Amino acid sequence: MAVAISKIGDVAVLLLDTPPVNAVAPAVAEDLMRCVQAALADPAVRAIVLGGAGKGFSAGADIADFDRAEAGGASMRALMVALDAAAKPVVAVLHGFALGGGLEIAMAAHWRVAAPGTQIGLPEINLGLLPGAGGTQRLPRLVGVAKALDMMMSGAAIGAEAAVVAGLVDEITQGDPIAAAVAFAAGATVRRARDRVVAADGAAIESARAAAAKRRLRMPALLALIDCVEAASTLDFDAAIAAEADRFDTLLASAASGGLRHAFMAERAVARLPGIPKGDAMVFETVAVIGAGTMGSGIAIALLDAGMHVVLIDLRPEPLAAAAGKIRRTLESQAERGRISADLAQSRVARLSVASDLAAAAPADLVIEAVFEDLAVKRAVFAELGRIVRPDAVLASNTSTLDVDAIARAAPGPERVVGLHFFSPANIMRLLEVIRGARTAPVVLGQVMALARRMGKVGVVSGVCDGFIGNRMFEEYLRQAYLLLEEGALPAQVDDAMEQWGFALGPLRVMDLAGQDIGWSIRKRRAVEQPERPYSRLPDLICEQGRFGQKAGAGWYLYPDGRKPLHDAGIDALVVAHSAMLGLARRAVGDAEIVERCLLALINEGARLLEDGIAARPLDVDQVWVHGYGMAPERGGPMFQADRMGLAHVLERLVSLSAGREGWAFRPAPLIRKLVDEGRDFASLNR
Numbered sequence: 001m002a003v004a005i006s007k008i009g010d011v012a013v014l015l016l017d018t019p020p021v022n023a024v025a026p027a028v029a030e031d032l033m034r035c036v037q038a039a040l041a042d043p044a045v046r047a048i049v050l051g052g053a054g055k056g057f058s059a060g061a062d063i064a065d066f067d068r069a070e071a072g073g074a075s076m077r078a079l080m081v082a083l084d085a086a087a088k089p090v091v092a093v094l095h096g097f098a099l100g101g102g103l104e105i106a107m108a109a110h111w112r113v114a115a116p117g118t119q120i121g122l123p124e125i126n127l128g129l130l131p132g133a134g135g136t137q138r139l140p141r142l143v144g145v146a147k148a149l150d151m152m153m154s155g156a157a158i159g160a161e162a163a164v165v166a167g168l169v170d171e172i173t174q175g176d177p178i179a180a181a182v183a184f185a186a187g188a189t190v191r192r193a194r195d196r197v198v199a200a201d202g203a204a205i206e207s208a209r210a211a212a213a214k215r216r217l218r219m220p221a222l223l224a225l226i227d228c229v230e231a232a233s234t235l236d237f238d239a240a241i242a243a244e245a246d247r248f249d250t251l252l253a254s255a256a257s258g259g260l261r262h263a264f265m266a267e268r269a270v271a272r273l274p275g276i277p278k279g280d281a282m283v284f285e286t287v288a289v290i291g292a293g294t295m296g297s298g299i300a301i302a303l304l305d306a307g308m309h310v311v312l313i314d315l316r317p318e319p320l321a322a323a324a325g326k327i328r329r330t331l332e333s334q335a336e337r338g339r340i341s342a343d344l345a346q347s348r349v350a351r352l353s354v355a356s357d358l359a360a361a362a363p364a365d366l367v368i369e370a371v372f373e374d375l376a377v378k379r380a381v382f383a384e385l386g387r388i389v390r391p392d393a394v395l396a397s398n399t400s401t402l403d404v405d406a407i408a409r410a411a412p413g414p415e416r417v418v419g420l421h422f423f424s425p426a427n428i429m430r431l432l433e434v435i436r437g438a439r440t441a442p443v444v445l446g447q448v449m450a451l452a453r454r455m456g457k458v459g460v461v462s463g464v465c466d467g468f469i470g471n472r473m474f475e476e477y478l479r480q481a482y483l484l485l486e487e488g489a490l491p492a493q494v495d496d497a498m499e500q501w502g503f504a505l506g507p508l509r510v511m512d513l514a515g516q517d518i519g520w521s522i523r524k525r526r527a528v529e530q531p532e533r534p535y536s537r538l539p540d541l542i543c544e545q546g547r548f549g550q551k552a553g554a555g556w557y558l559y560p561d562g563r564k565p566l567h568d569a570g571i572d573a574l575v576v577a578h579s580a581m582l583g584l585a586r587r588a589v590g591d592a593e594i595v596e597r598c599l600l601a602l603i604n605e606g607a608r609l610l611e612d613g614i615a616a617r618p619l620d621v622d623q624v625w626v627h628g629y630g631m632a633p634e635r636g637g638p639m640f641q642a643d644r645m646g647l648a649h650v651l652e653r654l655v656s657l658s659a660g661r662e663g664w665a666f667r668p669a670p671l672i673r674k675l676v677d678e679g680r681d682f683a684s685l686n687r
């Protein structure tokens, strides 16, 4: 039974009880409906209180269920009809969170009381959906069209106190919420949201449509949502509910919603890697960060934000003082912008100390090294740390390319060494690649993954290889971008095509942002290490002109104001001249070809990472791309995209492209062939 039933006096108390978040699968909605009907039929019951057991009221419809055949909101909608027909007062008591279908159930109740701080919202838009159980009709009736649009289009929850002001919640409970709700029910009458009239608000609808038009991949869901809200004041309730149900079902089947749901579930699944025990992030209270450069400073801010004490260490006093100043200013500006209170900002500043001697790392539970990217330098730091830190302290390297095992061998306890590859800016980017060395202890990995979560990051475990998951794939993606330029595309076309498809920034704009010099030095190293995998010389030509990207004011684009890329006809000419130098007749390259080749390069290398055991599951690869490289969550990730394209089609295209120019880069990964032969997809490896 998904509902816990009790009776307090003449009030039936029905608590949703499907841990951990009281998600409402169809069977749960049916159970609840039966309980409501039984209570309504029981002459000894005068009123009903609806609540949730555990840490919250309800997180809404069961997302895992949406992929099954019997999804959709039919049972949830039937529950709403039963609540609407109730002739006895129904009081919803909210605590923790009341989200999505959970809030929709509460809105179908006659009254809502909430414990202080309860998070209340309709986040369906973040799954590419609209509220499909009456939310688009009842919320405008309770809070008005403008506020309802604001809540549903952002998907953001509001606190119980703000919900009272908005008219969504009737009372904040004091003491035990259930007891408070039962007391409230004693004086409650029957009052239905559906009976209210919604005042039309054309201005709010119009500005919502204008905002939706700017949201590319999210636009269809937003426009459908706005249509439904508009219908709240133009159609009668039942007709509007039917229209909402239709729109919900259409969106449920959309590619964008599929990608967003995959991204939601994958974000939670990455933390549960088989063989890694659940760790406790609280074992890390004091963290030493070595190296006061951009990375070290960003990591320090992220740790302070998460409540830890940080010792920032750098042997050079000047950069150290500059970094400390910058960190303090960043924390204070968070308060100035109203994101945190002044007291909280001050407590974060107070938890930072600086030192110019490695010995200051002695009390640390965790040391994160972010010094110059050079193996000998890093090994020397780890060897010295081994003499300084406690024998149980965890040692982490922030290397983005070096062999974590070679670094670990320099330390006395390689089982306590791990890679923590933060992405820049480290206090903003959510991805944290957690690099598992050959000897890293599972318990250490578990602790570090818990730390990632405590820091609000998405930790993805990667094995040791050059570039780890993300940069190894990025290299193949870039390779195709450059080859496409040689064959006929121009920089803005490549970038625009990828942005239009769903990247925050196209590949060449990313390189301008990151700094062209880094890629240049990697290419020089690769040319020696892997002569059989040649590169386009184009980015080198850019670098030879000192056009290192945004920081130099010029790269593939010009940056007269420091940030906004401006087209440079000189670069187009350079690209065209380079094709001529190679003896290539330039041809028209379509956007579809750009997207296909860049995506297939990602998929093929992702498959190789899985084969090599560097990435544990396709979903880990997907999360790297969504949280570290700006792939829209609507796209789910490269491996999710491969399944959508169909692996047989992917294989066929790889085979065909591998017969073309620089075709070696598309030689199909054996794993793809194997999956096709077995009639399986990447998703089957996630289970």
Ligand code: 3HC
Binding pocket: 020, 021, 023, 024, 058, 059, 060, 061, 062, 063, 064, 073, 076, 097, 099, 100, 101, 102, 104, 123, 124, 127, 129, 130, 131, 132, 133, 135, 265, 268, 269
């Ligand atoms: N359905 C199924 N599982 C859910 C879920 C949901 N709606 N919400 C959360 N979960 C699961 C998570 O997958 C996770 O599972 P795991 O332990 O196996 O990894 C577990 O519950 C805990 O979730 P979190 O790790 O996210 O826990 P937090 O405490 O950090 O957050 C939360 C809790 C605020 C409820 C957060 O999970 C959340 O925002 N959930 C999504 C809410 C949502 O989008 N609801 C709308 C659903 S669609 C809908 O209702 C349609 C309707 O209109 C018809």
